[in-house]
Amino acid sequence: MSGSEIQELDGSELGTKDYWDKSYDTEIKNYKSHGDVGEVWFDEDSQIRVINWMLKNDIAEESEFIDLGSGNGMMLVELYREGYKNLTGVDYSENAIELAKQIAADQDMEITYKVLDLLNTDEIAQKFGDKKFDIVHDKGTYDAISIHPENPAEMRQKYIQSLYNLTSDSGLLILTSCNWTESELCTSLTGKFELFKIIPTPSFKFGGSVGNVVTQIVFKKVAVNN
Numbered sequence: 001m002s003g004s005e006i007q008e009l010d011g012s013e014l015g016t017k018d019y020w021d022k023s024y025d026t027e028i029k030n031y032k033s034h035g036d037v038g039e040v041w042f043d044e045d046s047q048i049r050v051i052n053w054m055l056k057n058d059i060a061e062e063s064e065f066i067d068l069g070s071g072n073g074m075m076l077v078e079l080y081r082e083g084y085k086n087l088t089g090v091d092y093s094e095n096a097i098e099l100a101k102q103i104a105a106d107q108d109m110e111i112t113y114k115v116l117d118l119l120n121t122d123e124i125a126q127k128f129g130d131k132k133f134d135i136v137h138d139k140g141t142y143d144a145i146s147i148h149p150e151n152p153a154e155m156r157q158k159y160i161q162s163l164y165n166l167t168s169d170s171g172l173l174i175l176t177s178c179n180w181t182e183s184e185l186c187t188s189l190t191g192k193f194e195l196f197k198i199i200p201t202p203s204f205k206f207g208g209s210v211g212n213v214v215t216q217i218v219f220k221k222v223a224v225n226n
């Protein structure tokens with residue numbers, strides 16, 4: 001099965017910038033009024049599993065790390081606490097970046113944040129030039145792009161190309177999804193990334209079959225862009 005044979009998901013408002021702008025506008029207000037940092041997608045355990053995997057696998061503290069669709073930036077805040085210092089977060093919602101910058105500033109953390117639409121190749125080149133990252137992290141952003149109300153297949157392909165362009169040759173992509181299975185992710189990324197490691201996640205049993213609520217996978221960039 002090739003990436004183009006993946007069964008596309010139905011579009012949703014969660015695939016639109018308008019939805020995220022409104023959602024982070026509320027989260028900024030909540031943060032300012034009572035210090036609530038807002039939603040950590042797929043719960044904190046998903047975040048902790050990735051960080052533990054990085055620590056166990058000796059991912060160097062000086063690694064260049066980018067979080068794509070960083071939202072409130074809590075993944076980066078936790079990594080900073082663990083000693084990682086070359087941390088960048090990008091999100092196309094100006095409100096998300098404003099919230100994340102505020103949280104980092106309040107904790108005296110130096111984290112780089114940029115407003116960036118990951119589907120816009122020119123904007124990526126303008127903001128990063130030839131810069132590549134050792135660790136490219138995505139939790140929920142590929143999922144959001146996959147439910148873009150207009151032509152999700154094209155959006156997914158553009159996004160996968162951006163993932164590829166931002167990852168260094170020996171770099172890793174760490175992806176957390178609740179919309180796609182391990183095999184669907186591997187199929188979609190074929191030719192650009194190959195499976196490196198599956199991070200075990202809790203499973204449930206229903207009607208005799210076993211499934212996972214979230215899929216967490218580490219991919220390795222393949223050498224040649226097919």
Ligand SMILES: C[S@@+](CC[C@H](N)C(=O)[O-])C[C@H]1O[C@@H](n2cnc3c(N)ncnc32)[C@H](O)[C@@H]1O
Pocket residue numbers: 020039040041042068069070071072090091092093096116117118119138139140141144145
């Ligand atoms: C499900 S949320 C996940 C947020 C964060 N990664 C987390 O785990 O809590 C998806 C994020 O992707 C961002 N996003 C969606 N499409 C994007 C795009 N084309 N470029 C940049 N960010 C995007 C949204 O603004 C939102 O912050």
